[in-house]
Amino acid sequence: MKIILLALLVLLTPLSVAAVPLKVVSVGAPGINCVFTTASPCTITVNDTVSNVPMSAGGAGRLQSRTFKGMPGSAANGMFAYEYRLDLTNAVGALNIACIDWMTISFGPVISLDYNADSKPDQVFVVTSGGLGTIGIASAVQTGSTVKFTFSKPVCEAGAPGKGDTTFFWGLVSKQGPPKTVTATLHETGGATHVVNARSPM
Secondary structure, eight states: OHHHHHHHHHHHSOOOOOEEEEOEEEEETTGGGGGTOOSTTOOOOOEEEEEEEEOTTSOEEEEEEEEEEOOTTSTTTTOEEEEEEEEOTTOBOSSSOOEEEEEEEEOOOOBOBOSSSSSSOBSEEEEEESSSOSBOEEEEEEETTEEEEEEEEEEEOBSSTTOSOBBOOEEEEESOOSOEEEEEEEEETTSOEEEEEEEEOO
16 A cells, blocks of 8 residues: 555656756857858858837837758758847837846757857857847756746846847757747846747747
């Protein structure tokens, strides 16, 4: 009887899912494109979608999702790249200034590739040169299928148009595609959260 009860207890106990840090590296554009194509000079065709991010202090930012597929002969042949950028450049706080410090999205298995040409596997790349943005990714942690991206500093709106912050593009790769519309959760430093559309393999 005790054995049966113990077995039932084990079956009914929720299994904890480990949080796994993903390796984040800085890259430059257009060099990063060479991971996805062998064409010269490493040009790729991308598909973008944008969702509004309403801020608690007023104004609205934008979450940009960018997707493209690895071309034959490239290191990412047949795989799908998913890039994101949080843009609060024109978000104007009417009451005060709101800032976003992290984002989560359901993504699934993340593929490791060498993005910065050091012969070591990476999971997340941040385009810190040759593109838009000023704020990077401090950490990326995957728990189950969900990835949490914490920004290197809060991404803030401003008191006037054109003065707010924007992140660099950051990205990761999946074998799954084509891209699907999912929701991402953006967290403000004051505690408010915003659920907006984004793209992922899930």
